[in-house]
Amino acid sequence: MDTKPRLLTILDIITGVLFAIAVGMVFFYAPLEATMGEVQRVFYFHVSSAWVGSLGFAVALVAGILYLVKGDRKWDVVEVAAVEISLVFFFITIASGYIWSALAWHMTVWQAMEPRLATAAIVELVYAAYMLLRQGIEDPDRRARFGAIYVILGFVTVPLTFLSIRLLRSIHPVLFGPGSPNAQGDMAMTSEMYTTFFFSLFVFSVLFVDLLWHRIRLGRLASQVEQLRLKVTH
Amino acid sequence: MKSDLPASDKAASLQVERVSAPSAFSGFLRAVAAIIWKDLAAELRSRELLSAMLIFALLVILIFSFALDLDARTRGTVTSGVLWVTFAFAGTLGLSRSMATEKDRGCLDGLLLAPVDRSAIYFGKAIGNLVFMLIVEAIVLPIYSILFGVNLFNLGVLLIVLLGSIGYAAVGTMLSAMAVQTRTRDVLLPILLFPLAIPVLIPAVKATEGFLTGAEMANIWPSINLLLAYDVIFIAVAFMLFDYVVEE
Numbered sequence: 001m002d003t004k005p006r007l008l009t010i011l012d013i014i015t016g017v018l019f020a021i022a023v024g025m026v027f028f029y030a031p032l033e034a035t036m037g038e039v040q041r042v043f044y045f046h047v048s049s050a051w052v053g054s055l056g057f058a059v060a061l062v063a064g065i066l067y068l069v070k071g072d073r074k075w076d077v078v079e080v081a082a083v084e085i086s087l088v089f090f091f092i093t094i095a096s097g098y099i100w101s102a103l104a105w106h107m108t109v110w111q112a113m114e115p116r117l118a119t120a121a122i123v124e125l126v127y128a129a130y131m132l133l134r135q136g137i138e139d140p141d142r143r144a145r146f147g148a149i150y151v152i153l154g155f156v157t158v159p160l161t162f163l164s165i166r167l168l169r170s171i172h173p174v175l176f177g178p179g180s181p182n183a184q185g186d187m188a189m190t191s192e193m194y195t196t197f198f199f200s201l202f203v204f205s206v207l208f209v210d211l212l213w214h215r216i217r218l219g220r221l222a223s224q225v226e227q228l229r230l231k232v233t234h
Numbered sequence: 235m236k237s238d239l240p241a242s243d244k245a246a247s248l249q250v251e252r253v254s255a256p257s258a259f260s261g262f263l264r265a266v267a268a269i270i271w272k273d274l275a276a277e278l279r280s281r282e283l284l285s286a287m288l289i290f291a292l293l294v295i296l297i298f299s300f301a302l303d304l305d306a307r308t309r310g311t312v313t314s315g316v317l318w319v320t321f322a323f324a325g326t327l328g329l330s331r332s333m334a335t336e337k338d339r340g341c342l343d344g345l346l347l348a349p350v351d352r353s354a355i356y357f358g359k360a361i362g363n364l365v366f367m368l369i370v371e372a373i374v375l376p377i378y379s380i381l382f383g384v385n386l387f388n389l390g391v392l393l394i395v396l397l398g399s400i401g402y403a404a405v406g407t408m409l410s411a412m413a414v415q416t417r418t419r420d421v422l423l424p425i426l427l428f429p430l431a432i433p434v435l436i437p438a439v440k441a442t443e444g445f446l447t448g449a450e451m452a453n454i455w456p457s458i459n460l461l462l463a464y465d466v467i468f469i470a471v472a473f474m475l476f477d478y479v480v481e482e
Contacts (some may be wrong), residue, residue: 016380068478125429136416146412149475153405153430156471160433160464167456168436 015203015210022203023194030196036104042096044197048204049092050120056086057123063154064148076144076222079151080134081215085208087127090120115166122161126154128164140226172222235238265350269358273332274365287370291324295378313384314443318398318435321371322428325402328366330423332359333410346480356407356476364403371395390445390454397461398438401468406432408472411479436460 026044033040063079066072097117099106130150137143189197277283298316336342336359345355376396379386406427413423441457443449 068475104257122429122432129425129429132418133412133416136422138417142415145478145481146415149408149412149478150426152475153408153471156467157430157433160460160467163460164433164436167460171465200378213288 002159006215007211011206011210011213015206018203018206022047022200025196025199030193031134031190033193039100039103042100044200045204046093046096046100047197048200049089049096050116051201052204052208053086053090053093053120053123056082056089056212057155057158057210060086060151064151066142067148068152073140073144073223074220077216077219078212079115079144079147080214081219083127083130083151085211089208090124090127093117094121094124097132111164113169115162115169117179118165119158119162123154123158126157128155133147140223140230152174242307262351262354265348265354266361269345269355270362270365271357273362277366283328283366284369286331287324287328287366288373290327291320291370291374292377294320294323295381296415299382309382310313311443313378313382313386314432314439314446317374317378317386317442318439320374321367321395321399322402322435324370325363325367325399325406326424326427328370329363329403329406329410329427330413330420332366333364333407333414334419336413342480352477352480353473355480356411356472359411360403360407364399367403368396368398371399375440380416384446385480386446388445391442393437394441394445394458394461397458397465398434401434401461401465402431404465404468404472405434408476408479433460433464437464448479 022044026041027228030041030044060079060082063075063082067075067079088103094117097114097120101114129149133150134143134147249403255393295316302312302316333342336345375386375391378384406423409426409430410423413419413426416422437460439450441454441461444454444457
């Protein structure tokens, strides 16, 4: 593995510090929300996780297209890194989303099938399938090609899935209580909340870049090891 | 007879044949038709794929009827879902078997060596798979109607079955072409296919249910639009990406 760049170490420290500040802001700076109380604080990191998940997915898509067009294996490394990070952050989004629904609106997982959250869950399944697909292929070139194709297909599915689930919900309206998940956008936010919110988004974006960089380095090492192994066994 | 023509005329006539654009497209169509014909002819002789898909579909319906304990009332609401799950599972069987026989007997390599556009292979296989799915569905629908006393001979239902099957076969053929080249083959296809097939299954179930319960067309149109959008988008995307699936 190449020696860790100085810039990456600095980025690690900055990320850590920013994250600590963000946590502090969420708990101490942001005011207590009127209807939902302490549970609402999940919102800051829930949305930020969703943001990072989507960012990862977008990066994976671009990397996949670039790999198919250019054939340069480094784009494959970026793609896997982005998918893995997105996998983790979407999982955080889904878990926090369902916990939030359960605590704030006393809804079961099924009742809380809000289109965005359900779409995130399906994207998670697409990632799981992606990982299994890659695991089943030994040839690195084929693995990279198929991975890229599946990411592109998965990406195309997302808007259609979202619309389908919204269709599902609209025809059989579930009786939500006051302050339902669909009223998320209507949550009145004070200026401190806005600040905390946007700062969280910023911090999570920095975290994404940091993690992506680390994971790309790891991916490069892994592909070097694999090339050596192939040379030895053939 | 060409042999009677002087050499220059022969060359000119040959040249004209090679250059004119319509023949390239009709060559494409002929390739697609040839692949479909090959699949149908092979299946006609052995009938192994269709019988496997059909028996599997009927077994799934049987299991559902026991598992859900369908009485007359619930049957009405649940029919649509049961039908589509059955078609999805039977479809998966057909898709993976169809590609597997292609790969195992070296037919895929033969097709790739032929001087046709790679996408002709895709369309040929996809339409072949679609035909198999439709045949199974054509048999399952009347049997379900008779067994459970639900009238499925509804033009709307048949339309939805067609649209849904087109989308499913389009994505399924693409993914089975990938899955067949992995170690885990048959196991992998459902895992790859189902997340991507959700935008087909949800509108298909909704629309089928709508037609069966006699809902207003205004409520059913969104589902039909989604199905059409899915079909068009995925056929286009598959057409663009198939080359990468089979290149060596």
